[in-house]
Amino acid sequence: MASSCSFDVVSDFDYQEMVNTVDQVRREIKGRYDLKDTNTVLDLNPTEIVITTNSEFTLDAVTTILQMKAAKRQLSLKIFEYGKIESVSGSRVRQEITLRKGIEAELAKKISKQIRDAFKKIQVSIQGDALRVSGKSRDDLQEVIQFLKQEDCPVALQFENYR
Structure with a gap:
């Protein structure tokens, strides 16, 4: 030869699969009793996900849900690079998760x-x-x-x- x-x-990674994953996480947050009244917000853009919620405990639960939903959609967990947890207005916390590409x-x-x-x-x-x-x-x-x-x-x- x-x-x-x-x-x-x-x-x-497949960005559409990431969009679907974040949508599933949002639906689960609205449906779960322990997360329903936390006013959790997930913002997705092509390079990162920003999670804003009322406590670190809730943030931990949301990131666990995100990891489970991503794994079910064949997305590698290695694409998530977790930033530090920041305090924002009042008792709310915020975390940026950078999506690795390249x-x-x-x-x-x-x-x-x-x-x-x-x-x-x-x-x-x-x-x-x-x-x-x-x-x-x-x-x-x-x-x-x-x-x-x-x-x-x-x-x-x-x-x-x-x-």
């Missing part, structure tokens, strides 16, 4: 080095916030995917454009 095969390693440069270099050390016939190039992995054999690329799935990476990894 003379032609080269490749795939991209990315860290991304592979940072330092992490990309580390993953690239791990692949090159483990697989001598594979080439890895960093392209923005993704990695392009290429080689002559599709079997070698399958081994790289299995290797990356076994590694404990701080971000959720997906494999796209397998050619």
Whole structure:
């Protein structure tokens, strides 16, 4: 096989699934007796979720619900980066949860080095916030995917454009 095969390693999530997850959390908050009168607000935008509620105990319950609903919708919990809990007007608390997207440069270099050390016939190039992995054999690329799935990476990894 003379032609080269490749795939991209990315860290991304389905935004529509995140919208559905937040909607489910809002519905559960309205329906649960212990959370009904807490005036909890979830604001979602493409880069973060902001939770405002009346106590840290309620905030903990809401983040647990968020994690459960996200896991049921096949969203990795590694995309959530929790900010510190801030006090806002009165006894209310607020927390920003950043939604991670993309592979940072330092992490990309580390993953690239791990692949090159483990697989001598594979080439890895960093392209923005993704990695392009290429080689002559599709079997070698399958081994790289299995290797990356076994590694404990701080971000959720997906494999796209397998050619």
